[in-house]
Amino acid sequence: MSEKNDETEIWERARADSGEAFADLFRRHRDAVFRRASALVDRAHDAEDATAVAFFELWRKRKSVLLVDGTVLPWLLVTVGNTARNQRRGGVRYRRLLAALPRSEARDAEHEAVTSMETEILGIRLREALSGLDPKDAALLTLTALDGLTVADAAPLVGLKAGAARTRLMRARRRLQQDLGPKPSHVTWFLSEGERA
Template identity: 85%
Template sequence: MSEENDEPEIWRKACEGSGEAFAELFRRHRDGVFRRATALVDRVHDAEDATAVAFFELWRKRKSVTVVDGTVLPWLLVTVANTARNQRRGGVRYRRLLAAMPRAVERDAEQEAVAAMETEVLGIRLREALARLDAKDAALLTLTALDGLTVADAAPLVGLKAGAARTRLMRARRRLRSDLGPDSPHITWFLAEGERA
């Protein structure tokens, strides 16, 4: 069989769990998928991440992937494009969160060090607060606030209906605010972003 027409057989083997067949699909399509990713993100590292995610999703969803004209490449290209767009939105939100954090106009080295430590502590407190939430609630918060998904789009990703996801998200925001306390005003943006989703 030539490389041009043997992909359906390789895909069949991959669907049956053959790592060797999946590696062959990766070898054939990684460059095209990576090129699509680099056209959509600013950094090579982000393109590499998006490519890895696309292939991970191909493996994870192999039983339901739609093959077009005997190849999985179209599915991979759509998946990497969606992943790259989500990365860009997440990056924009993260930069907005950092930009929204108050900064003194001029600070000496000591002030800079204190501000860096405060930011690090806030990050640790946020991670700890998210870790105390139910895994689905934490995922809903990050999918809506950082990845920019609507509640309706995020709900099926965590195995919930949209109405249940809205209720859980509201409770999770309330608990996160309570856990972080009133001395964490920088986190307001993170929670508000999810509320608009």
């Protein structure tokens, strides 16, 4: 049996929910997928995350993914490329968010400690507020604000039409604003990201 036919047979078993067959595909392709991710992101752990997401998506979409020339590798390389680019855009937005935090000219240890605690508390409050939302609404907020997707691009990823996603996103932002109380500028930025249609 040729290598190509061998992978075709393995993929058919993986599509039929064989974890063992899927693990075999992972072993075959993880290094190539990781190398592709590493070329697109700055840190090794980001490449590891992108690789994990690509294989997770392959498993999740296994019923619809088709082989190219008898292998899933091309599909994995495209997926890890998209994931890594989204991670990179999200990282840029995250750094922009951090840069937007209020800063004083003279920083002493006490001010640093207070700022650090305030940021940590805000993060906890934001996580709690997000966890109170419907999972689709929280995913929409994250995909538009941090991953940089438009509402139209994010909508099908959470199983919604663009119009419904816009409405849900607007309501989710209002709910977060109520839950978080007075809005510091960095929370306002998070809630206003993703306005693009």
